[in-house]
Amino acid sequence: MRVDRFLSNLPRFNRQQVRLLLVERRVRIDGQIVNDPRAHVREFSRVEVDDEVLQAGRPARYFMLHKPPGCVSATRDPQHRTVLDLLDEPDKDDLHIAGRLDFNTTGLMLITNDGSWSRRLTQPQTKLPKIYYVETEQTITAEYAVTFAQGLYFAFEDLTTQPAELTLLGPTSARLSIVEGRYHQVKRMFGHFNNKVLRLHRERMGPLVLDAHLEPGGYRALGAEEICLI
């Protein structure tokens, strides 16, 4: 949000006062004086006027986790361990999951406290491909790829899924690329053919690939260059 809007949204400053504060160079974002009303205040910015802190600022955090099977994609669960239980980090209440996986689905899970970053990653509009390795009970035929590319109608949500790309790897294994993350989407797509998904593993979300060095249950912080990709 622009700094002039951020300040005038506070009950104590009107627009005229905000203009003056900026001209008088009394506003600081992350320690730097700003006088441009278009300067950006982000979720994690520290904002000060004179010596008063209006927004404390906090570090943005980003993690990549190799989700093991038998673990819930939620921040809390009364019965099962959650993906957050696998993180040995402070202030876990501040973190959320960018793109959930089912209880027994494995693979790449991204966890952050940056809401706009996770929205960019998961919103269907940004069309970032999510790549899954799939193993099924029955044979996967060539017809599947055609149907998935056309989109499938999901009556519950009253929508047609966006075109998805299927690459056959073997009689009962394939790689599937989808750009959205509807509830149980992959299982429902194969369910259209009455074919049960036996193994599901997320390999990639957009440009971020699951680190081959991470064992199931392992995690690491993302590097600055990875965070900037989203």
Ligand code: URA
């Ligand atoms: N689609 C599913 O059906 N399950 C997942 O965990 C992810 C995508």
